[in-house]
Amino acid sequence: MRVPDFLPRDVAGDLRRELLHGLEYERVELGDITRQWRARRPLGDVYFGSMLRRPGWQTPASVVAALEWFESATFLDWLSEVAGEELSFRRPVTAYRMTRSDRLCLHDDMSDPDHAVSVAYNLSRGWRAEWGGATLFGEVAGVTALETPVDSPIELRQWRIVHERRFVPEFNSLLVMRLDERYAHGVDEVRVDHARLALVGIYGRRLS
Template identity: 30%
Template sequence: MALELSLASGLQAHRLRAAYERDGVVQIEGVFPRPVAEALAGVLERQTSWSLVHSGPGGEHVILPREALEAAGAEEMRKRLTEVARRASRGFGYVYLVYPMIDAYLDGRDPGHPLHALTEFLNSSEFMDFAHAVTGEPVVKVDAQATHYRPGHFLTLHDDRGVGERRAAYTIGLTRAWRPDWGGQLLFHDARGDVARGFAPRFNALTLFKVPMSHSVAAVAPYAAAPRLTITGWLRDDPPYAPSGMR
């Protein structure tokens, strides 16, 4: 399926910039034309092969491809996820499903997959110029991964600090329907540990926020009846992925 990607018309970057500068975060609803958002959501719902990603015992990033997930027994997965949750109680941790868009694109994985077109669009002048206009940050390239949170999935408190080229973070919400008691909110935390601001999973909404900023994704409730689907990543100012940008 070929995707004709573009931002929605009428987005007013100068007004969004004022909110971003004031609050350090801004959410932009209706960022894509509706048919584009519908098509992207369909790709995540029906055309994406997900891997499981979680934090490892030494803080490493552990990815289990689909084949490994299918081969693992229920007891093995239960023990693995119990250990992830135990470690998360003492520090940074996470578990969710992922499609690593940048790695898949650069490795030539899944030729013709529609998410490759989105990877290219996020690294196009149209999107990067808009992101720069809203944040004021230099944007040379854009990281991207697709994420799929199921019941029990979470991402604990962190601030994205430590990688200097990350100028801002973003999420693109493609969750069609969500109840507020299902969890999964993107939460921003103040110095006292209170929730300063939070956004429920939404459809066709771009959220941009400064780095560093303390945030988390609340655990998805065991009774949540729909997937939390997003595209996430960072706006960066280190050299592009290929000599002429995305190839």
């Protein structure tokens, strides 16, 4: 499901500026199936620790509060109600930036069997469908192993989906996606030089 106008517009604007001008990014490429920029964190820490800022950049208090809110009990309670099951915070949201020729292969995010929900908060202003970069979501029809480069951190696979749904980036909207081996999602190729910006997080089933 997609929730429009998710945060106050001024907060969304502050977050967009943070992703555009304040964060440092590192290149992520997996074979020829995934190309994108991911916010850098301290060396050796991909998903935890604070995202690194450019020298001299001052992060607004509104951005700090918004990033913390994605980890809050209030957000978790709301997300649990949407998902229909009790969820727990697993790792901080991470900023991703994509531009021309970047893409994210279909995948299921089930590296942990307790993963339950992925959220993608979009900060791409004025995006058009013909620019590519749509989020794809569907039911898995098959998975094929691919030749994996020796330096790849994961085994590369190719998912095929049916009943595909496409979500064109929409500024200040939150996309909530069910995680399960029955479903896969990804981002099709960006065809323009404009920056596609998003914060992405994963939430798991609450452990008893």
